[in-house]
Amino acid sequence: MAVYNHGTNTGHKVGNGHEFGHEAVSRVVEVGKNISDFTVGQRVYPYPLYARGDPKRAGSMGAFSEYILVPNAQLNHSLYIVPENISDKKAAMIEPFTVGTCTARHTHPEKGNNAIIYGAGTIGLAAAVALKHFGVEKIIVIDHSAFRLNIAHKLGLETINSTQTDVKTRAIEILGAAFGLKGDCPNADIFMDAVGRNEILNDFIEFGKIDSRFVAVGVNNQKPDFNLLDLIYGSKSIGGSGGYRPRDVKTVMEIMSNSKYDLEQLITAEVDWQHLESGIQQATDVNHALKVLVNYHNS
Numbered sequence: 001m002a003v004y005n006h007g008t009n010t011g012h013k014v015g016n017g018h019e020f021g022h023e024a025v026s027r028v029v030e031v032g033k034n035i036s037d038f039t040v041g042q043r044v045y046p047y048p049l050y051a052r053g054d055p056k057r058a059g060s061m062g063a064f065s066e067y068i069l070v071p072n073a074q075l076n077h078s079l080y081i082v083p084e085n086i087s088d089k090k091a092a093m094i095e096p097f098t099v100g101t102c103t104a105r106h107t108h109p110e111k112g113n114n115a116i117i118y119g120a121g122t123i124g125l126a127a128a129v130a131l132k133h134f135g136v137e138k139i140i141v142i143d144h145s146a147f148r149l150n151i152a153h154k155l156g157l158e159t160i161n162s163t164q165t166d167v168k169t170r171a172i173e174i175l176g177a178a179f180g181l182k183g184d185c186p187n188a189d190i191f192m193d194a195v196g197r198n199e200i201l202n203d204f205i206e207f208g209k210i211d212s213r214f215v216a217v218g219v220n221n222q223k224p225d226f227n228l229l230d231l232i233y234g235s236k237s238i239g240g241s242g243g244y245r246p247r248d249v250k251t252v253m254e255i256m257s258n259s260k261y262d263l264e265q266l267i268t269a270e271v272d273w274q275h276l277e278s279g280i281q282q283a284t285d286v287n288h289a290l291k292v293l294v295n296y297h298n299s
Contacts, residue, residue, distance in 0.1 A: 100126025
């Protein structure tokens with residue numbers, strides 16, 4: 001959506017002349033003569049990093065095309081079999097959930113930790129679900145969109161609308177107070193930026209507690225400006241998380257096989273492929289949409 005709306009200078013790895021789309025669940029329609037791991041009709045998840053035989057194609061795998069050629073397909077490498085108890089709708093979100101799960105891992109979550117996540121989009125909510133899976137106790141999701149925050153609330157997450165409420169004050173009310181360099185601060189061990197704004201990092205510098213961790217997954221190509229002493233004396237850490245790893249696919253399939261979370265509610269609209277552009281435009285409207293599913297039908 002960022003590239004569609006703002007062009008190729010957004011920091012995303014999709015450029016002019018590239019195929020769009022890298023989030024998909026697919027069915028095998030043809031198998032090469034040297035491939036033995038797959039049969040026609042199987043439902044598979046194409047792993048974007050390896051599906052096209054070129055890691056640089058992870059962001060331009062071609063999921064907005066009716067067919068994807070996966071050369072020299074290998075089981076649990078370029079293609080994963082999707083368990084029958086995971087619906088097509090859930091399976092279509094495996095890729096963003098692997099991104100969110102990888103980000104959750106980069107926060108080094110510990111059982112009983114608390115977390116604050118900025119961004120109630122698919123990645124932010126996926127990361128929240130993964131943190132819960134890893135044993136994090138309380139999670140606050142912050143956003144401007146009441147529509148998306150309502151979905152977060154239905155997933156059992158605490159929410160703050162930052163256009164209506166002071167984040168620090170409300171987070172202390174929810175999580176309790178902890179010691180920080182600049183006085184009382186929310187008792188959050190983990191801060192996550194799933195939006196891509198320097199203001200979010202500034203919040204962490206300002207009121208992250210001692211020993212807290214910050215991980216950015218939202219694409220942000222702006223240079224930050226902060227005092228390193230705030231990290232040193234606060235024993236705080238800053239990191240980033242990009243993409244996913246094979247172990248994240250396994251974790252996501254475990255999460256999606258568990259009926260604990262109604263993940264299909266993240267999909268707020270569906271369009272047929274002929275209306276792809278309309279679907280992208282719908283997904284851009286954060287006040288009325290979250291995840292938009294594009295359907296392709298074989299004749």
